[in-house]
Each structure stands twice: as C-alpha cells, then as structure tokens.
Amino acid sequence: MGSGKTSASIELMNKPDSNKYIYITPYLDEVTRIKQSCNERKFYEPKVFSLDGELYFKLDSLHKLLSEGKNIATTHELFKMATDVTKDLIYNGGYTLILDEALEVVKEVNISASDTKMLLKEWLIKSDNGALLWDTAKEDKQNEIYSGKFQLVRRYALNNNLAIHNGVILLWSFPPNVFELFKDTYILTYLFESQLQKYYFDIHSIKYEYWSVMNEKDRYFFVNKKSSSIRDIKNNIKSKIKIYDGSLNKVGEGKYSLSKSWYINKKHLHKQLKNNTLNYFNNIMNSRSDKNMWTTYKDFKGKISGVGYTKGYVSVNERSTNKYQNKIVLVYAVNRFLNPVLDGYFKSRDIEVNQDMYALSELIQWIWRSAIRNNEPINLYIPSERMRSILVSWLNDEISL
Known part of the structure; x- marks a missing residue:
C-alpha cells in the first residue's frame, strides 16, 4: 500500500511497445486516472451506447473494444461478468492484464435452501469438475428460454460461474481459466498471502510469484523479487x-x-x-x-x-x-x-x-x-x-x- 504499484503500472503501460493492456480497478475514478495518465497509448472505457436504434450495454461495449484491439480500463464488476465471448476475444487479442486489488473470486449466492433444491432438480446439472451447468437441452425441448425469477442463476451457470457446497448452498465463482488467456497478469495488492484470491489460485493450481516495486529517481518499476522494504x-x-x-x-x-x-x-x-x-x-x-x-x-x-x-x-x-x-x-x-x-x-x-x-x-x-x-x-x-x-x-x- 502506497508503494507505487499504480505508478509502476502506468510506467509499464507507457512504454512504446506493441503490448495491449486491460486495466481492471474497483473504482471508476481510477479508470479515469489511467485514461488520463497513459499518454503513450490510448485507453478506452466500456460505455452503454446506441447503434442503429439498438441499445448496447457495457459488456457489449467491452466486446466491441476487445474485437478492435483497444487498450481498455474498466471495473472489477464488469470484468466479473466475463462470458465465453469475452474469453475468446481476450485470448485472440493477446492482452496483458493489470488487476488493481485482488478480485472477489467466490461469494455466496443468496438463495434459500428450498429454491436451491428445486433448481438442482429442475434446471442445474453438476459437471465432472464440480461446476453447475444450466440445462439448455430442457429449454430446447420446451422450445422456450427460461424467464423465471432465477435468471441470474441461469446466467451464472451459462458463464461457468456456479458451484455447489454442502449440497444446498450455491456459490458464485470466477472462472479460473480466464487467467490463462492473458500473456501476463499483474495483481496489484499487499498481503496477497492473506487474500481469498490466493487460496482460489491454490485450489485451481494457478501458479504465481511475488514481485515488488522499486523507485529510482521518482520512476517506479516492477522487479521480480519479494519486497524487502516492508x-x-x-x-x-x-x-x-x-x-x-x-x-x-x-x-x-x-x-x-x-x-x-x-x-x-x-x-x-x-x-x-x-x-x-x-x-x-x-x-x-x-x-x-x-x-x-x-x-x-x-x-x-x-x-x-x-x-x-x-x-x-x-x-x-x-x-x-x-x-x-x-x-x-x-x-x-x-x-x-x-x-x-x-x-x-x-x-x-x-x-x-x-x-x-x-x-x-x-x-x-x-x-x-x-x-x-x-x-x-x-x-x-x-x-x-x-x-x-x-x-x-x-x-x-x-x-x-
């Protein structure tokens, strides 16, 4: 905290090279800071927009920017909505991810035990890896897409975000394969050893190493070693x-x-x-x-x-x-x-x-x-x-x- 992580990121992103970046931060004011501070490459922020009379939302805007190969600054909340389309575009775009603060990678979905049992019986299928999938085959048979009160659960399941614990508790979980899609990933945080994203990485065997920030002549940069200045x-x-x-x-x-x-x-x-x-x-x-x-x-x-x-x-x-x-x-x-x-x-x-x-x-x-x-x-x-x-x-x- 306060060691210059964001400043080092800006220095990195301002280098005149061919890299493309996605900068993810919890707050919109930090999105603005990145857009204003990165002078060597233009950053774009996903926005709601209208085209040919159709209204497109932020996820659509993110997909449009990814397809155009733009450098992007956006929030944790939008990043957590990543779909298979998002993943394909990230992988093919050859992006580097800079994640400002550890991501909320798992949370409890607030649904009653009785509703959970109903969903498991009627709509959810447990996969071999423990994820819960939505029964789209049932929708095909009925020739109708589900439109009940659990549409958010449906979206989570379709995005491979849904898991089960103790048989009745539904958990939202960020898809771990997203981190495999980037050329490099930097997570800007302190005490990572204590954060849930670290434990989540351990569950999914995602490898990581500790870096730190150096400051020389008021210029910040990342170095491949754990900080000795704590x-x-x-x-x-x-x-x-x-x-x-x-x-x-x-x-x-x-x-x-x-x-x-x-x-x-x-x-x-x-x-x-x-x-x-x-x-x-x-x-x-x-x-x-x-x-x-x-x-x-x-x-x-x-x-x-x-x-x-x-x-x-x-x-x-x-x-x-x-x-x-x-x-x-x-x-x-x-x-x-x-x-x-x-x-x-x-x-x-x-x-x-x-x-x-x-x-x-x-x-x-x-x-x-x-x-x-x-x-x-x-x-x-x-x-x-x-x-x-x-x-x-x-x-x-x-x-x-």
Whole structure:
C-alpha cells in the first residue's frame, strides 16, 4: 500500500511497445486516472451506447473494444461478468492484464435452501469438475428460454460461474481459466498471502510469484523479487498510528466480540458500543466531523451511528480509493472473520484459510483509506481485542509476512 504499484503500472503501460493492456480497478475514478495518465497509448472505457436504434450495454461495449484491439480500463464488476465471448476475444487479442486489488473470486449466492433444491432438480446439472451447468437441452425441448425469477442463476451457470457446497448452498465463482488467456497478469495488492484470491489460485493450481516495486529517481518499476522494504514501511507508520488503550475497550473483550454473530446475538450491547464511539470522537479526541472515519457491518450501521460522525461512515470492504485521505480519527468497530460458508468451501478442498491473516489484511486495507496513506498521523479506536492485538503484532513485526 502506497508503494507505487499504480505508478509502476502506468510506467509499464507507457512504454512504446506493441503490448495491449486491460486495466481492471474497483473504482471508476481510477479508470479515469489511467485514461488520463497513459499518454503513450490510448485507453478506452466500456460505455452503454446506441447503434442503429439498438441499445448496447457495457459488456457489449467491452466486446466491441476487445474485437478492435483497444487498450481498455474498466471495473472489477464488469470484468466479473466475463462470458465465453469475452474469453475468446481476450485470448485472440493477446492482452496483458493489470488487476488493481485482488478480485472477489467466490461469494455466496443468496438463495434459500428450498429454491436451491428445486433448481438442482429442475434446471442445474453438476459437471465432472464440480461446476453447475444450466440445462439448455430442457429449454430446447420446451422450445422456450427460461424467464423465471432465477435468471441470474441461469446466467451464472451459462458463464461457468456456479458451484455447489454442502449440497444446498450455491456459490458464485470466477472462472479460473480466464487467467490463462492473458500473456501476463499483474495483481496489484499487499498481503496477497492473506487474500481469498490466493487460496482460489491454490485450489485451481494457478501458479504465481511475488514481485515488488522499486523507485529510482521518482520512476517506479516492477522487479521480480519479494519486497524487502516492508519492515521500513511499518517502522515509519508505527509512530504515526496512535491506538486507543483504555476502558472503552471492555466492550470488545473476548475472541469473538464485535464479530457478525456478536452483533446478532448481543443486541443489548449495541447502545454501549454506540456510546463508546460517540465518546471517543466527541470527548476523548474532540475531533471535527469531517475528520472522522468509522465502520461497522452494513446491517448494523444505524445502530452505531451518532451525532458528529455518522457521515464519516466508510464501508468495511472499502479499498483502492483516495476519497478519505483527509480522515485522521478512525473507529473500526468490527471483528473480521471469513464467511463460514466460504471457509467451509475452502476446507472442503483441503485449503485452510488463516483467519487472523485474513482479518489483518482487511483491517489494513481499511485503515489505508485514511490520512496514513499520505504519511500523516492518525488516531485509531479498535474495540475488538482480537483485531487490536493482530494489528499491534503486525506493527511490532511479531507477525511475519
């Protein structure tokens, strides 16, 4: 984080050679940055467009740009919609992929157990590799394309995005063969060892190696070795992060306090956590509302919101954006664990996710949205005993990554 990964990518893409690039980022403002910064080759952004009276959507636009061999900058969300057409065009185009931040490669599809059983009985076929396919032969027999409420499931299945876990839970999974279609792939992230894309690569035997960024005379470039400067970065920021250590931390004592299940089962403590957050911002720090940044699980935002800091809410999953770099007083009111369904999915494939490292990666990404990314000091209240301990251990080099 802050090591110059995007700058090194821009330097790479500005080299006067014959390479073609697809740059994938979580945010539209980063798409704009790439388009403005890459002067040696023009980048195009997929857009909704009209042609001969027909309306074409972003995926159509992406296919059009790929067929024309254009350099493309777009978002994670569009990239995750890749179809067989997308794959063919990428492969034949000879593209290099630069992926800004690890991709969401697997997630639970929110469908009831009864509906899942119905779909498995009526429309879904399990393939030899475990993927779920849509029964298009049945559609052919009926001479009608399915048009019910599970059209999204149908699209996932047709795109080879659908898998099953424990017999009744449907999972969306990014097709792993997409990464084989590019000449080269760069993933710009920190703590990759802790992220789900790493475990997903391991499941599918996708090979990867660790690179790092070097800076010489204000020019950034990638080098084929793991970074040796992480300790220097930590030593620099350690003195700039002041972590609250007082009685307000009582509410977070215990390994699972402030986890999702804690919020569900400990409703009587929501008011205490809200009062603690209010106390920290307004009394202990006496901070201005425009300098405050805080988070909790989205479903419980209203329970913890309070006067003077509500508007400073930043999603617990926020990453790869500079919008909050003025924030200097932070409250991280969650205790991160991997979704049990996803944890079970990886375990069923003999992959053990390190929960503490996963939590650390998520926490650091969130903190890095603040002024610390500009090397400015921040104040931080982390009521969760577990999360606070993990961060302190990382800062003190007691966790080796």
